[in-house]
Amino acid sequence: MPLGGAHRLAPEATFLDPAPEADAAAVEAAFERLAAFSPGLAGPTDPADPAFGRLEVQVDGLDRLWGPEAVLVGRLRAALEPILPGAPRAGIAGTRFAATVAAGMSLREDVTRRLRIVEPDGEAAFLGPLPAGLLTPDPEVRARLARFGLRRIDAVACLSRSALVARFGVEGERIHARANGEETDPFRPRRTSERLALGTAIEPPVEAIEAVRFVLRRLAGALADQLLARGAAAGRVILRLELDPAFARRGTPTLLEIEQRFPEPSAEAEAIERLLLARLEREPPPAAVVRLELELLEVAPASGHQLALFVPQAARVARLRWQLARLALTYGEDRIGTVELGDPEAPLPETRWTFRPAGWGMAPAPRLAPAPGLVPAPGSRVAR
Amino acid sequence: MTRLLREHPSIEVELDGAGRLVAIRWAGRREPVEVCNRWRVDEAWWRRPIARDYFKVVGTRWLALVYLDRVDGTWHLERVYD
Amino acid sequence: MATPSPDLSAALVSLRTRWGAAAPAVVGEVVGALATVPLPAEDPAEAPFGAPFGTPFGTPFGAPAPGMLPAADERIVRTGFGALDAIIGPGGIPRDAAVALRGDASSGKTTLALRLAAEAQAAGSIVAWLDLGRSLDPVEAVARGVRLDWLVVLVPDSLDEGLAMAGALVAGGAVDVLLVDLPVARQGDRAPAAPVGRVAGPRASAAPTRPPSFADRLHRLVALARRHDVLLVVLEPPGLGSEAADAVAGSTGLRLELVRRAWIRLGRDVVGQRTEVTVARNRFGPPGRRAELRILYADGGPRDACLLRPPLLAEPRTDAPTHPRTTRIDQRATPPPPLAPPPAPARPAADDRRPELRLVPDRPAGPRRTPLDERDRPRREPGGRGARDPAGNAPRGRTPARARGDVPRPGA
Numbered sequence: 001m002p003l004g005g006a007h008r009l010a011p012e013a014t015f016l017d018p019a020p021e022a023d024a025a026a027v028e029a030a031f032e033r034l035a036a037f038s039p040g041l042a043g044p045t046d047p048a049d050p051a052f053g054r055l056e057v058q059v060d061g062l063d064r065l066w067g068p069e070a071v072l073v074g075r076l077r078a079a080l081e082p083i084l085p086g087a088p089r090a091g092i093a094g095t096r097f098a099a100t101v102a103a104g105m106s107l108r109e110d111v112t113r114r115l116r117i118v119e120p121d122g123e124a125a126f127l128g129p130l131p132a133g134l135l136t137p138d139p140e141v142r143a144r145l146a147r148f149g150l151r152r153i154d155a156v157a158c159l160s161r162s163a164l165v166a167r168f169g170v171e172g173e174r175i176h177a178r179a180n181g182e183e184t185d186p187f188r189p190r191r192t193s194e195r196l197a198l199g200t201a202i203e204p205p206v207e208a209i210e211a212v213r214f215v216l217r218r219l220a221g222a223l224a225d226q227l228l229a230r231g232a233a234a235g236r237v238i239l240r241l242e243l244d245p246a247f248a249r250r251g252t253p254t255l256l257e258i259e260q261r262f263p264e265p266s267a268e269a270e271a272i273e274r275l276l277l278a279r280l281e282r283e284p285p286p287a288a289v290v291r292l293e294l295e296l297l298e299v300a301p302a303s304g305h306q307l308a309l310f311v312p313q314a315a316r317v318a319r320l321r322w323q324l325a326r327l328a329l330t331y332g333e334d335r336i337g338t339v340e341l342g343d344p345e346a347p348l349p350e351t352r353w354t355f356r357p358a359g360w361g362m363a364p365a366p367r368l369a370p371a372p373g374l375v376p377a378p379g380s381r382v383a384r
Numbered sequence: 385m386t387r388l389l390r391e392h393p394s395i396e397v398e399l400d401g402a403g404r405l406v407a408i409r410w411a412g413r414r415e416p417v418e419v420c421n422r423w424r425v426d427e428a429w430w431r432r433p434i435a436r437d438y439f440k441v442v443g444t445r446w447l448a449l450v451y452l453d454r455v456d457g458t459w460h461l462e463r464v465y466d
Numbered sequence: 467m468a469t470p471s472p473d474l475s476a477a478l479v480s481l482r483t484r485w486g487a488a489a490p491a492v493v494g495e496v497v498g499a500l501a502t503v504p505l506p507a508e509d510p511a512e513a514p515f516g517a518p519f520g521t522p523f524g525t526p527f528g529a530p531a532p533g534m535l536p537a538a539d540e541r542i543v544r545t546g547f548g549a550l551d552a553i554i555g556p557g558g559i560p561r562d563a564a565v566a567l568r569g570d571a572s573s574g575k576t577t578l579a580l581r582l583a584a585e586a587q588a589a590g591s592i593v594a595w596l597d598l599g600r601s602l603d604p605v606e607a608v609a610r611g612v613r614l615d616w617l618v619v620l621v622p623d624s625l626d627e628g629l630a631m632a633g634a635l636v637a638g639g640a641v642d643v644l645l646v647d648l649p650v651a652r653q654g655d656r657a658p659a660a661p662v663g664r665v666a667g668p669r670a671s672a673a674p675t676r677p678p679s680f681a682d683r684l685h686r687l688v689a690l691a692r693r694h695d696v697l698l699v700v701l702e703p704p705g706l707g708s709e710a711a712d713a714v715a716g717s718t719g720l721r722l723e724l725v726r727r728a729w730i731r732l733g734r735d736v737v738g739q740r741t742e743v744t745v746a747r748n749r750f751g752p753p754g755r756r757a758e759l760r761i762l763y764a765d766g767g768p769r770d771a772c773l774l775r776p777p778l779l780a781e782p783r784t785d786a787p788t789h790p791r792t793t794r795i796d797q798r799a800t801p802p803p804p805l806a807p808p809p810a811p812a813r814p815a816a817d818d819r820r821p822e823l824r825l826v827p828d829r830p831a832g833p834r835r836t837p838l839d840e841r842d843r844p845r846r847e848p849g850g851r852g853a854r855d856p857a858g859n860a861p862r863g864r865t866p867a868r869a870r871g872d873v874p875r876p877g878a
Contacts, residue, residue, distance in 0.1 A: 316592060316640060317592075319639075319640050320592060320618070320640040320641070323635070323638040323640045324618065324640075326638075327631060327634055327635065327638075330634070331622070331627065331630075331631055334621070335620065335621055335622055335623070335627070335631065336618065336619070336620050336621070336631060336635075337618075337619060338614060338615070338617060338618060338619060339602075339604040339614055339617070339619055340614065341604060341605065341608065341614065344605055344608075347425050347427040347428075347434060348427075348434060349388055349462065349463075349603065349605070350388075350390060352604075352605050353604040353605060355619070355621070386603055386606050386763070387576055387599070387601035387602075387603065388601055388602070388603035388605075388606070389600070389601050390600050390601065391600070411650070411705075420731070420734050420735045420736045421734070421735045421736075440735065440736070442729060442736045445570055445571060445572065446570070446571040446572035447572045447729070447736055447739070448572075463603075464571050464572060464601075465572050465736075465739075465763060466571060466572050466573065466574060466575060466576040466577065
């Protein structure tokens with residue numbers, strides 16, 4: 001609309017000159033604020049992008065840290081308030097499309113909330129009564145859907161995938177998946193997920209290992225859920241403890257950093273927690289802990305599932321490896337492990353085999369082909 | 385199955401007039417033995433040489449593998465067949 | 467006989483690729499996924515190494531004996547010796563049992579323990595070996611069918627540390643079988659090591675308590691194993707102190723006592739033994755029953771083929787025959803031939819089910835081995851009796867007194 005026409009329509013309005021750089025900077029700042037809540041963020045930062053202004057936050061597992069989804073959105077809203085104008089609309093669903101639609105519909109909610117939550121696995125039911133035109137941005141496909149009498153999304157969902165593909169080609173497969181609550185666009189975080197980190201302050205500072213373990217469990221759980229949602233696993237972890245120097249001995253460091261490699265890439269919160277606990281028991285912090293941060297490193301797509309059917313031990317080797325790693329931390333790496341044959345015909349018997357410390361040696365379980373890329377697992381939760 | 389005694393404990397031996405192994409002393413016990421097999425190992429002469437004469441010995445209580453380290457002239461127990 | 471389905475055949479091929487000869491094979495009629503057939507009659511002529519009488523998996527190194535298949539009962543762990551399984555009670559050792567193997571050196575208890583480990587692994591178990599005696603030979607373990615992939619080895623510094631590690635491992639529930647190889651001549655009571663990693667501070671004080679004894683720790687380990695459904699096997703060495711021996715005896719519900727009855731010879735060499743196993747205590751069946759095990763030692767050389775030819779072996783009749791097929795030795799037999807490599811065995815027929823030996827040798831073969839002749843006699847040793855006769859080149863034609871294997875019984 002030309003500016004003159006806008007003036008005539010709303011003479012009392014204030015018209016601002018466009019400032020794309022400022023808009024982009026504001027969105028970047030918003031992402032930086034959101035990074036304190038979730039390591040899974042996505043959204044365009046180019047003001048020319050039609051979807052500019054849409055901030056996607058992966059909320060799987062964050063309830064352990066920030067509370068229920070409604071409370072979490074309230075915290076996110078409070079963090080964004082100083083940066084972005086107005087109260088953002090929010091929608092939470094299991095697919096990106098459904099979350100976007102929910103966020104759009106939240107405009108009808110009261111200003112203080114502006115939040116629409118779709119129940120897990122309820123995406124199809126939520127989208128059902130809505131106009132079929134929401135399924136695609138292509139005007140031609142919308143027109144054809146109207147000509148076919150497909151006015152609601154549930155009507156499209158009732159059709160077979162092959163029928164829609166026959167009529168609409170590749171776009172037909174996409175609209176069928178969206179109508180049935182299936183994810184069509186994998187969640188691609190802004191930063192390549194090589195690091196996952198979460199931290200939290202502890203008030204009042206704690207000395208007991210059990211108290212530290214309580215916080216550690218929550219952080220590990222939240223990060224593990226993020227890994228699971230992406231179909232990824234981590235190979236290493238860093239635990240950072242900020243210590244309270246107030247009552248500590250002189251010379252006590254204020255930051256304690258513990259790095260631990262996993263026996264194998266994992267996304268199991270309990271295993272990560274127990275391994276770190278074994279380290280803490282062996283190297284207890286010298287002072288009270290005021291802040292705890294957990295960072296997962298070497299994050300990569302999980303390489304598939306073990307074939308437990310034909311190799312009975314393989315289904316349990318992961319658990320055994322973790323247990324051996326913990327025992328090795330407690331008693332020493334040279335105390336527990338496996339043995340590997342070298343040259344069985346070596347002249348000296350003691351040179352025919354070698355001892356492999358814990359974490360090595362267990363026969364790798366046969367695995368399927370690696371999962372393609374970082375694709376959120378079905379059912380992962382996305383907030384918009 | 386043989387038990388490989390990793391430390392290869394030193395033992396004392398008794399030889400007869402013809403120089404044949406007839407008894408072994410280990411862990412405070414004397415065991416008359418008969419040599420039922422033997423062979424020699426010579427390895428790694430270019431570095432730390434390994435020169436051993438192995439004797440498979442059988443007694444009333446056990447079947448074992450002992451060897452004479454020809455480098456330093458000591459006798460050792462390597463295995464016990466169990 | 468019904469042929470296995472393609473899925474079953476593919477599964478068995480996969481198992482064989484992974485487990486080698488320890489993998490089960492289908493024999494007899496296939497009913498469902500796998501058939502369960504009764505153990506056949508004992509046949510020492512078919513006996514492979516360490517597994518003479520109808521083990522479910524036959525030899526670790528080849529096709530299982532005819533009619534052998536793993537039992538469907540997952541609560542039972544077989545020993546690898548069918549005759550022994552038959553007398554224990556439920557056809558093997560129950561999973562939640564605590565077993566003691568007692569015997570003198572060279573009684574065969576370590577062979578029995580390793581065969582049991584191999585059988586457990588073949589059934590899908592993860593086995594841990596607490597090597598307090600520092601004498602585990604992995605090469606020999608492989609020769610007995612043990613998969614090193616699934617064998618956890620604990621090498622503690624002390625008995626206390628070993629029992630603590632074992633307890634933690636059992637409590638973690640990641641292993642199914644734990645073999646405790648007690649060291650020779652250990653004392654029972656020792657103070658335990660201080661716990662690791664306790665938080666220092668005013669709250670971390672405790673009144674001094676009496677350290678638990680070996681008996682206490684062993685009892686706890688047994689209870690822990692039973693609670694977590696772990697089979698515990700204790701190898702009791704000779705010369706164990708009375709207190710420790712009583713602790714082992716009191717903690718275990720199944721005690722097997724092994725006594726070697728005779729050596730098996732191939733010529734002059736001792737290549738095996740016959741061991742009598744007595745079920746001295748049995749919570750799962752009647753005690754007092756006996757079985758005889760035939761154990762052969764292979765060294766991976768060309769001689770091993772001779773071990774499968776019973777006419778070449780000399781096995782004297784034991785004084786307490788427990789098996790009706792004990793071999794008798796003709797006292798008038800000619801002296802054994804001098805030591806020489808046996809002739810190369812004929813290539814087996816295609817349908818011959820005898821296993822192809824691929825044992826790992828316990829000594830190097832081939833050119834590294836130099837047979838000692840008259841010129842290489844051992845030198846005189848300090849403290850030894852007799853002087854070497856440099857001119858003593860007389861050939862050793864005198865037949866040793868025990869060449870034919872009439873070894874007197876222990877204690878005779």
